[in-house]
Structures are given as C-alpha cells and as structure tokens.
Amino acid sequence: MAKTDTMIINMGPQHPSTHGVLRVILELDGEVVVKATPDIGFLHRGLEKLAESKTYHQCITLTDRLDYVAGMTNNLAYVLAVEKLIGIEAPPRAQAIRVLLSELQRIASHLFWLGTHAHDIGAMTPLFYALRERDEILFMFEMVCGSRLTPSYFRVGGLAQDLPEEFEAKCREFIRTFPSHVDEYETLLTRNKIWMRRTQGVGAISGEEAINWGLSGPILRASNVNWDLRKAMPYCGYESYDFIVPTGKNGDVYDRYLVRLVEMRQSNEIIRQVLDRMPGGKVLVDDPRVVYPPKAKVQESIEAMIHHFHIASEGFPVPRGEVYASIESPKGELGFYLLSDGSNKPFRFRVRPPSFINLSALSTMVEGRLIADVVAIIGSIDIVLAEVDR
Amino acid sequence: MLAFVLIAIVKVLVVFTAMLLIVAYMTLMERKVLGHMQVRFGPNRTGPFGLLQPIADGIKLFFKEDIIVPHANRLIYILAPSVMVITALVSFAVIPFGDSVTILGHKVDMVVADVNVGLLYLMAISSLGVYGLVMGGWASNNKYSLLGAIRSSAQMISYELSLGLSIIGVLMITGSLSTVKIVGAQSQVWFVVYQPLGFLIFLISAVAECSRTPFDLTECENELVAGYQTEYSSMKFALYYLAEYAHILVISSLAVTLFFGGWQGPFLPPLVWFLIKVFIFIFFFIWIRATFPRFRYDQLMKFGWKVLFPLSLLNIMITGIVMSVIG
Numbered sequence: 001m002a003k004t005d006t007m008i009i010n011m012g013p014q015h016p017s018t019h020g021v022l023r024v025i026l027e028l029d030g031e032v033v034v035k036a037t038p039d040i041g042f043l044h045r046g047l048e049k050l051a052e053s054k055t056y057h058q059c060i061t062l063t064d065r066l067d068y069v070a071g072m073t074n075n076l077a078y079v080l081a082v083e084k085l086i087g088i089e090a091p092p093r094a095q096a097i098r099v100l101l102s103e104l105q106r107i108a109s110h111l112f113w114l115g116t117h118a119h120d121i122g123a124m125t126p127l128f129y130a131l132r133e134r135d136e137i138l139f140m141f142e143m144v145c146g147s148r149l150t151p152s153y154f155r156v157g158g159l160a161q162d163l164p165e166e167f168e169a170k171c172r173e174f175i176r177t178f179p180s181h182v183d184e185y186e187t188l189l190t191r192n193k194i195w196m197r198r199t200q201g202v203g204a205i206s207g208e209e210a211i212n213w214g215l216s217g218p219i220l221r222a223s224n225v226n227w228d229l230r231k232a233m234p235y236c237g238y239e240s241y242d243f244i245v246p247t248g249k250n251g252d253v254y255d256r257y258l259v260r261l262v263e264m265r266q267s268n269e270i271i272r273q274v275l276d277r278m279p280g281g282k283v284l285v286d287d288p289r290v291v292y293p294p295k296a297k298v299q300e301s302i303e304a305m306i307h308h309f310h311i312a313s314e315g316f317p318v319p320r321g322e323v324y325a326s327i328e329s330p331k332g333e334l335g336f337y338l339l340s341d342g343s344n345k346p347f348r349f350r351v352r353p354p355s356f357i358n359l360s361a362l363s364t365m366v367e368g369r370l371i372a373d374v375v376a377i378i379g380s381i382d383i384v385l386a387e388v389d390r
Numbered sequence: 391m392l393a394f395v396l397i398a399i400v401k402v403l404v405v406f407t408a409m410l411l412i413v414a415y416m417t418l419m420e421r422k423v424l425g426h427m428q429v430r431f432g433p434n435r436t437g438p439f440g441l442l443q444p445i446a447d448g449i450k451l452f453f454k455e456d457i458i459v460p461h462a463n464r465l466i467y468i469l470a471p472s473v474m475v476i477t478a479l480v481s482f483a484v485i486p487f488g489d490s491v492t493i494l495g496h497k498v499d500m501v502v503a504d505v506n507v508g509l510l511y512l513m514a515i516s517s518l519g520v521y522g523l524v525m526g527g528w529a530s531n532n533k534y535s536l537l538g539a540i541r542s543s544a545q546m547i548s549y550e551l552s553l554g555l556s557i558i559g560v561l562m563i564t565g566s567l568s569t570v571k572i573v574g575a576q577s578q579v580w581f582v583v584y585q586p587l588g589f590l591i592f593l594i595s596a597v598a599e600c601s602r603t604p605f606d607l608t609e610c611e612n613e614l615v616a617g618y619q620t621e622y623s624s625m626k627f628a629l630y631y632l633a634e635y636a637h638i639l640v641i642s643s644l645a646v647t648l649f650f651g652g653w654q655g656p657f658l659p660p661l662v663w664f665l666i667k668v669f670i671f672i673f674f675f676i677w678i679r680a681t682f683p684r685f686r687y688d689q690l691m692k693f694g695w696k697v698l699f700p701l702s703l704l705n706i707m708i709t710g711i712v713m714s715v716i717g
Contacts, residue, residue, distance in 0.1 A: 009533050016615060031537070122603060122684025128428035194604050194683045362517055371537070371614075372607075372686040 010106050013042045013277075017120045017375045019173040024362070024372065027216060033374060036366045038359060043389040051349035054155060055315025056082050059346065063336075064349060069112050072105035072141070074328040075154040080235060081325035081336040082156045085160040085318050088287050092279040094158040095236045100171075100274040101144070101153070102236075108137040109176070109382075110260045110267075111331035117257070117379035121198050126188050136174055143167055155371060156316075157291055158284035172275060178268050189257070199254035203365040203377035206251060213361040217332025217354050218259045219322060223251030229328035241270050253380040260382075263277035272372055290316045315344040324352075331355055331382050351390060355383040362369030393496055401502050409482060413531070413635040414444035419669075420676050425449065427680040448628065456624040459530060466529035471626045474633035476520030478640060481515040484508035485643040486570050488653050488660040500653070500660070501570060508569040509561065509576060512644065513554055516599070520546040527618035538617025541607045541687060548694035549605075553595035555702035559588040559709040560648050573652030584650040585703045589649045591698055596641045598694070600634065602675055604682040606688060642671035 008030045021042035027377040047066065051059045063074040076098055083089060090098070115130035129140040138148040143164055145153040153160050179274055185294035189195045204217075220227055228245040241331040246262035248255025284291050293304040320342040326335030332354025339348035358381050368372045418433065418440065425432025433440035458467060488500030505511055520543055527539020534594040561567060563584060564575045572581075582589045598605040607617075614620070619630050646652060655663035685693065 007533060009537075031541075118683065122606070123682060124603075125428050125680045128430060132429055188681070189683070194685060197689055198683055198686055220393075367671065370687060372684075 001055070011374070018378060019116065019383055022359075022383065022385055022388070024374065024378075026371070028371070030368045031372075033169060033366050033369055033371065036363045036374065038362050039361070040356075040385070040388050043385045047390045048349050048351060051346055055344045056318055056346065058313050060154070060156075060350065061150070061152045064152055065386060066353065066356065066390065067109075067329065067331065067334070067384045069384050070105050070109040070330045071149055071151045072101045072153065073109075073327060073334060075152060076236070077154055077325065077327045077329065077334045078336050079154045081323055082318065084325045085321055085323040085338055085340055086156070086290065087319075088157055088285050088290065090236075090285055091282050092237070093162075093281045094283040094285075096274050096278050097159055097163060097283065098154060099238065099241070100271055101141070101151075102277075103270045103274070104137050104140065104171075106267045106330045106350045107264050108134045110264050111137075113260065113330075113379075113382045114185060114257075115383075118374075120375045120379040121195065123188065123192075123195070125131050126185055129181070129184055129188075133174075133178065140167065140170055140174070143170065155284065157287060158282070162283050168278075171271065175268050175271050175275075176308055178338050179265060182264055186261065190261075196254060198372070198376060199257060199380075200252055201250070202253045202369065202373050203380060204250050204252040205361060205365060209364075210251065210361075213334070213364075215355045215361060217328070217330070217358065217382075218256055218263060219251075219332070219358055219361075221246065222248035222255035224249055224364045229326060229333055230247055231316065233326075235260065235325075235327055241273050243267075243270050253376050257379045317342060317344050318346075322348075326352065329354060331360055331384070331387070332334065351387075353387040353390065355381075355385075355387040356390075359383050359388055394685050397496060397498055398502075401498075403659065404477065405482065405502050409479060409636060409639065410632075412447065412639060413632055415448070416635045416639065416672060417631070418444050419672065420679075421576045423673065424680050427677070435542060443445035451628040452625055454624040454627075456626065459532070459620075459621045461531045462621065463529040463531070466525045468626070470522050470529060471622065471629035471633070472522075474519055474524065475629045475636070477515050477519040477522065478633040478636035481512050481640050482636075482643065483511050484569050485640070485647055486652055487643075487664045489612045495710070499517060499570065504568060504570045507567045509557065509572075512569075512640075513550075515638065516637070517546070517550050519633070520550075522630075522633065523618045530618070530621035533623050534614045534616070534620045535618050538620070541614075542618060543603065545601070545605065545607060545690060545694075548691060549598040550696070551597045552591055552694060552698040552702045553599055555699070555706065556588045556591035556595060557648055558702075558706050559585045562706070562709050562713060569647050569652075573647055573654065577652040577654060580651045585649065585705070585709070587701065587708070589645075591702045591705065592645065595698060597675065597678065598690070600638050600641055600675070602638070604685050605678040605690060606684060607687055612658045638672060638675055639668070642668045642675070645671055 009026045009028055010023065010028050012023040013021040016278065023042065025037040025039060025040040026033055045065070047062050051062050054062065060075055060078060063078040064071040065073045077352040111130040111134040117126035141151055142148050144167060145151045145160060194355055205213075205223055207223040207225045210220050210225060216227070224247050226245055226247050229235070231245055242268045246259045246266070248259050288307065293307050297304040298308045318340045320340055322337070322339045324337045326333050333352065334354055335352035337348070337350040337352065338346050341347040362377065362381065364375050369377075421443070422432040433443040436442040436446045458464060483502040484505055486499070486501035486504070490497055490499045492498070523542040523546070524539045524579070527535040527542070560572060560581050563581065564572050566572065601607070619627060622630060646664065650667050653660035653664040
C-alpha cells in the first residue's frame with residue numbers, strides 16, 4: 001500500500017489570480033482542495049492608525065487608497081460619516097453629483113471585476129472590452145477632478161468644485177452607448193456553455209449562511225437576499241431614484257456574475273435620472289465651520305483671512321461623539337466608524353471593509369472543490385487587497 | 391543513391407528552415423490577430439507593422455539569463471524542452487505539401503518522407519511530445535510545474551485516443567496509412583464531406599492536443615502560474631514555445647491533409663494552396679483562443695472520455711456500415 005499524503009501549495013502572495021497580494025495556503029489532495037487558509041496582511045499600511053494623526057480633511061486622501069478600484073465611493077462613505085457627526089448635509093446639487101459619480105464608479109468597479117474575473121476563468125477578450133469602457137469613466141473622473149483612481153473629490157459638506165461644463169455631454173454619450181457594450185460582454189459569456197459550466201453551482205452559499213458570515217453587496221444579493229443599503233437605508237437621496245435591486249437564486253459564481261451585470265445596467269439608469277433632474281445651486285454647504293470663506297471676501301476682510309488660515313492649517317474641529325455611517329459600495333457595505341474627542345483629528349478611525357468580510361467566507365466556499373474553482377471563487381468575491389489589509 | 395541522399399538532405403533543410411520561419415511568424419500573427427479582436431494593436435513598433443518582432447523576441451530570449459533551479463534534476467530538466475521540439479519538428483516529415491516535380495531528371499516528391507505507415511509514424515511521434523511536458527514538469531521540482539505536468543499527461547492521453555480514432559474513418563476510405571495516398575484519394579471530393587463527424591472530433595481533439603484555449607489547462611496562468619514551464623527561462627523557455635507552435639502547425643497541416651485535400655486546388659500552385667489552407671486553420675486556433683473561457687480539469691476529462699470517445703467509435707461504426715452497404 002503506497003503512502004498517500006496531501007500537498008501544501010502556496011497560492012500567492014505572488015500569483016496571477018489572487019488579485020494583489022492575497023496568499024491562500026491550499027492543502028490539496030490531487031487537485032481537490034482539502035483546506036484553504038487565506039493569509040492576509042501583505043498590503044497593511046496602517047491606514048486606520050495613520051488617520052488618527054491627520055485632520056478630518058486630510059483623511060479623505062487616505063480613503064482613496066482603501067479600495068483603489070472605487071475611490072469615489074470610499075470618499076463618499078467617509079465624508080458622510082463626518083457630516084453625520086457634525087450634523088450638516090450637503091446641498092442638493094452636491095448630493096446629486098455624488099450619486100452620479102458613485103454610480104459611475106460602481107460601473108467602473110464592476111467592469112474591472114468583470115474583465116479580471118473572466119480572465120481568471122480563461123476568457124481573455126472580455127478584459128479588453130471591459131477596460132475600454134472603464135477607461136471612458138476614468139477619463140470623465142479626470143475631467144471632474146484631475147485624477148483617475150484617487151479622486152479625493154468629495155469634501156465634508158459637499159464637493160471640491162462643480163462639474164465642468166463639458167461633462168454632461170460626455171456622460172450622456174457614455175450612458176447612451178453603455179447598455180450595448182454590456183450586451184457585448186453578455187454575448188461572449190452569459191450563454192457560453194463553458195462559462196456556465198465553470199461558474200454554475202461553484203462556490204454556492206445559501207442566503208442564511210451569507211447573512212451569518214456578514215456578507216454584503218452583490219455576493220449577498222446573489223444568494224437571494226434583497227439587501228441593498230441604497231434601498232434599505234437611503235443616503236444622498238437614493239430614495240428618489242427609480243431602480244431595481246437584482247437578486248440571484250443559487251448564490252453561486254454564475255449568479256454573482258448575473259447580479260453584477262444587471263447592477264451595471266441599473267447604475268446606468270440611475271445616472272440617466274440624475275442627469276435629467278440635476279438640481280442647480282451650490283455644491284458646498286454654507287457652513288463657516290467647515291467651509292472656506294469665499295475667495296473675494298478673504299482678500300478684503302482680515303477676519304475672513306484668519307478664518308481661511310485656520311481651516312487651511314488646522315482643519316475644523318468636530319464635536320465630541322461617535323458615529324457609524326455606511327454606504328453600498330460596489331463591493332458591499334462600506335462603513336466608517338469615527339470617534340471624535342472634539343479635536344480636529346479623529347480619535348479613532350475604523351473601516352468596515354466589504355472585501356475583508358466577504359473574503360472571510362472563502363474557506364467554506366472552496367473546500368472540497370478544485371483549484372480551478374478557487375480561482376473562480378476568489379474572482380467572484382471581488383476583493384481589493386488594499387481594502388482587506390488597509 | 392547519392393542523388394537520393396542529397397535530395398533528402400536538401401528537403402530536410404528546406405522544410406526545417408521554412409517551419410522555423412512559419413512558427414516565428416505564427417507568434418506574430420497570433421499577437422496581431424488577437425490584438426485586433428481585442429480592440430488593441432498588437433506589436434507594431436519593431437520594424438514595419440511589427441514584422442521584426444519575432445526576431446527581436448528570439449534575440450531577447452537567447453540572451454536572457456539561463457536559470458536552472460536548485461534541486462532540479464539537471465539532466466531531465468535540460469533534456470525536456472528538446473524532446474518537445476524534436477518530436478514536434480520531426481512529425482512534419484510525412485506531411486505532403488505539393489505534387490511531385492521533376493528536377494534534372496529526378497522525380498522529387500514534395501514530402502520529406504513518403505512512408506507507407508506515415509500516419510502511424512505521425513501519431514507515434516507526436517504522442518512522444520507529452521514526455522517533454524511530463525519530464526519538464528517533474529524535473530523542475532516545483533509544485534505548480536508538477537500539477538501542470540500531471541494535467542498534461544492525463545489530457546494528452548485522453549485526447550490522443552479520440553484523435554487517433556477520429557482519423558480511422560479516413561483510413562477506412564483510402565485503405566492506406568500513407569499521407570501521400572490519402573491526399574491523392576481526395577482529388578475529387580474532400581474527405582470532410584464523407585467524414586463530417588470525424589472531422590469535428592479531430593478538430594476538438596486537435597485543439598486539446600495542442601493545449602490551446604479552451605483546453606490550455608497544462609499551462610493556464612490563472613491557476614498554475616505557467617504550468618510545467620514555470621521554472622524555465624531563456625532559450626529553454628523559447629524551445630517550449632517553439633514546440634507548441636510547431637505542434638499547431640503540424641496539427642493544422644494534418645487536418646488539411648486528411649480532410650481538406652492537402653495541397654490540391656485549382657489555378658494556384660500546390661504549395662500556395664497548402665499554405666492557405668494551413669493558415670486558415672491557424673487563424674481558427676487563434677480565433678477560439680480569443681473567444682472561449684477555459685474548461686475545468688474534471689470537465690475536460692469527462693468531455694474527452696464520455697463525449698468524444700464514444701462519438702469517435704460511433705463514427706467508425708457509421709463509416710463501416712455505410713461502406714459495406716455501398717460496397
């Protein structure tokens with residue numbers, strides 16, 4: 001009787017399909033995974049600790065570096081938390097623009113997921129199609145704030161500046177053509193027999209289990225749980241837009257794929273609605289506690305000058321208290337927990353990253369499956385390691 | 391006798407050079423075609439339209455540092471790529487690429503060797519190629535390589551079978567294993583008309599045999615980093631690539647020879663017809679690479695044994711029945 005033994009294989013931190021520096025220690029019996037242990041922390045930068053030494057305004061740039069595929073939504077969640085703590089609300093135009101850019105960001109993030117996920121499963125062409133459209137969105141971001149991945153565009157109390165004039169035409173052109181592009185991806189994948197065989201029934205997780213794991217976002221909805229913070233706890237006026245929240249049935253990789261594709265189409269519809277009824281007015285709240293005085297005033301009155309200097313050098317103090325605010329980011333519930341001691345810097349800064357919590361269910365999803373499924377499942381969770389490790 | 395040897399040597403040299411050239415430019419063609427299918431350009435910087443790219447690649451790979459990993463079995467590690475290349479190149483010997491011509495009173499067949507068991511030779515040699523993969527994967531002493539090697543051996547053996555059985559129909563019709571005779575027998579009707587099912591099975595098995603998408607499990611970068619060739623670098627790595635593309639060329643030529651009348655065609659010279667048909671097949675290989683996702687290992691095996699294998703048996707049966715009825 002020959003002795004048989006399992007084989008330990010290190011998948012990552014340098015591996016083409018672990019989407020960054022995830023390391024999964026796989027115990028294999030042939031090609032079957034007996035045990036999978038994710039090992040994270042290779043991209044830990046101590047962002048949460050770092051934030052404690054920065055003013056509330058400076059923290060915005062840190063949030064860009066969490067989920068770098070969806071910078072806008074990170075900014076939004078953080079800014080909403082600070083606003084909630086201070087007790088201010090951005091003006092309607094700022095809110096509408098926030099929704100607009102968040103939905104564009106959702107599309108961009110899903111497109112990046114789609115391309116890399118399909119590539120993991122062996123279809124190389126969708127990657128290039130998806131990145132083509134994602135680039136259009138990034139160009140729009142560049143137009144809005146001069147930056148493609150790390151926008152830092154949202155401010156406590158509103159936005160850094162109003163949209164440029166040529167933005168609307170470009171955005172309308174994008175939403176006009178985008179649904180046909182989604183059709184293109186679908187012709188390549190949705191009814192493709194190999195794609196269906198590779199994804200259906202793989203990594204299935206029931207709704208109850210998903211809730212117990214604390215999963216959120218498209219993974220949770222693919223398990224037939226209708227939970228979307230945009231509907232359940234609306235922010236930024238999401239309640240006034242008309243859209244549906246897609247859910248899947250089986251909670252497998254295929255359903256997650258379908259859910260994300262429908263979400264892209266729905267986001268496109270939300271963007272159309274925002275553009276159609278974009279309110280006018282200012283994009284920054286009229287509250288001297290957090291907002292710079294107008295430039296003209298600074299140049300003629302010494303008080304305004306001092307005020308400007310204070311905010312620029314020290315930031316603004318935030319009332320004592322604690323707050324948790326969360327949004328539906330492309331990957332799930334992204335929340336910020338802030339504890340303020342009344343100073344200009346957060347006393348405690350804590351992120352609830354959707355990727356990290358979704359990733360925790362990886363081991364249960366992959367055990368007993370093949371190596372090829374591990375890759376498909378990691379892809380379907382849609383993780384960004386910068387957000388997992390922070 | 392001297393003339394015979396001389397002709398043989400010249401033929402070998404010409405075919406060898408032509409093959410290497412075609413293989414080099416197949417890589418360029420693949421990158422260009424893939425590029426255009428994927429809304430990008432492909433290589434276009436080295437020379438006009440990137441035409442010098444394969445040469446640049448070759449020079450680059452030649453001067454790369456040649457790393458032999460510690461703990462590797464040196465002999466087998468070095469031997470493995472050459473096994474692949476030799477088997478891939480030698481198997482082209484029995485492919486006829488033109489009619490016989492008379493040069494200086496000598497009749498010269500446009501085939502390196504017209505062997506009466508040509509097909510058997512080809513199948514035997516090309517199955518030896520799998521040793522290159524297994525040896526390379528095993529000798530690298532790397533778990534990813536090992537997994538790639540295991541996958542490839544299982545895959546090659548499974549699909550070799552249906553590949554072999556799919557051409558039995560052709561053999562039954564011609565009654566000969568000589569590739570020259572098979573081409574000759576198609577002067578009226580191409581065998582793809584008589585053997586549509588056989589051709590389909592042959593095509594699928596051929597893609598699997600070359601380890602191309604959707605059957606590229608042996609080196610699928612997304613799971614096994616680079617499969618059996620993970621630890622290979624420099625010219626050894628280039629040899630594996632050379633072998634892979636040479637294999638595609640051989641399989642495409644075989645498909646043309648068996649099912650599409652070989653070099654036969656109106657107006658144009660035989661060699662041109664042969665190349666046109668072969669390149670259509672190569673294009674097809676690239677096209678499916680741009681279109682399909684990859685099978686999973688167990689699905690691949692199931693497909694091979696439960697679908698293709700019975701189908702190829704069925705094809706033989708149908709061919710036999712039809713032949714006995716028609717007489």
